[in-house]
Amino acid sequence: MAKPMRMSLIDLGELTADHGFFFEGGGCATHSHPNPEHTLRRLKMYGVVIEHPKDGLIIYELGAAPNYEELWPQSVLEVFPVTRYTEENRVDTQLLKLGYELEDVSAIIIGHLHLDHAGGLEFFRGMDTPIYVHRDELMWAWYAVATKEDLGAYLPHYMDPAFNWKVIDQDEVEIWENIHLFLTPGHTKGLMAMQVDLHNSGSFLFTNDTCFLKENYRDEVAPGWLIRDMYEWRRSMRKLKDLEKSNDAHVLFGHDPDVYEQFAGKGILD
Ligand SMILES: [Zn+2]
Numbered sequence: 001m002a003k004p005m006r007m008s009l010i011d012l013g014e015l016t017a018d019h020g021f022f023f024e025g026g027g028c029a030t031h032s033h034p035n036p037e038h039t040l041r042r043l044k045m046y047g048v049v050i051e052h053p054k055d056g057l058i059i060y061e062l063g064a065a066p067n068y069e070e071l072w073p074q075s076v077l078e079v080f081p082v083t084r085y086t087e088e089n090r091v092d093t094q095l096l097k098l099g100y101e102l103e104d105v106s107a108i109i110i111g112h113l114h115l116d117h118a119g120g121l122e123f124f125r126g127m128d129t130p131i132y133v134h135r136d137e138l139m140w141a142w143y144a145v146a147t148k149e150d151l152g153a154y155l156p157h158y159m160d161p162a163f164n165w166k167v168i169d170q171d172e173v174e175i176w177e178n179i180h181l182f183l184t185p186g187h188t189k190g191l192m193a194m195q196v197d198l199h200n201s202g203s204f205l206f207t208n209d210t211c212f213l214k215e216n217y218r219d220e221v222a223p224g225w226l227i228r229d230m231y232e233w234r235r236s237m238r239k240l241k242d243l244e245k246s247n248d249a250h251v252l253f254g255h256d257p258d259v260y261e262q263f264a265g266k267g268i269l270d
Helices: 074-079 091-097 115-124 135-147 214-218 230-247 257-264
Strands: 006-018 040-052 056-060 082-084 105-109 130-134 164-168 172-176 179-183 192-198 202-206 250-252
Touching: 006 091, 006 192, 006 257, 040 091, 040 115, 040 192, 040 257, 091 115, 105 115, 130 135, 130 179, 135 164, 179 230, 192 230, 202 230, 250 257
Parallel strands: 056 105, 105 130, 130 164, 202 250
Antiparallel strands: 006 040, 006 082, 040 056, 172 179, 179 192, 192 202
16 A cells, blocks of 8 residues: 655744734724824744655655855844744755655645745755746746845845746646645735645644734734735635635644644644
């Protein structure tokens, strides 16, 4: 009998930022409350490691670069401080805990190429590991750094032809058996959500940064200053909710620390 597919969440550290980035109108001064409180939110960075029975070891999302302090602009470090990143949070350390090395990874999927998601590509520099990303994400990320119109969210370091880029053209694809990718723009042009269907534990839907935190999804609080296209975002939300419903999926968000803990605490899922 074939081995079951197994899935683990890996802990890639933590950021902190003003909630106005994540919730529309968060901290907005109003007539009755001219001096609102500004609150900071804790943001998880994590990856998903899938041991696929036929297609090897697959990682979705890589977190920040280990040398983020050198690579990130000072303004980003100030506004989005990395509040936890130790040896423990490196991609190589996290893989080792599962019994793997970087060389064992057969494919990488990047949901979107922002600096806190694609930074871990640094670990794979000089290797030939295929890196799957949506065509729209790759094109617009390159544009963002070339024109400097969205520099800071994207960094030029990862826009490197030396990586073995593989492009997803479709809006929806079952990239490998029981692993589906869905184009869900709004936060970025080419963001891809992922659905993983496990034999015993059921379906898991990773919204990526379409929803940073559970309030974006459950209460449909639109993203704040980080939104790029609100109409696309609404459309992507409807898509995600349809997927949740039709697959009775567990939903995990781009950076929600509580939801992350809830599932990471279960260990290896199959
Ligand atoms: Zn992002």
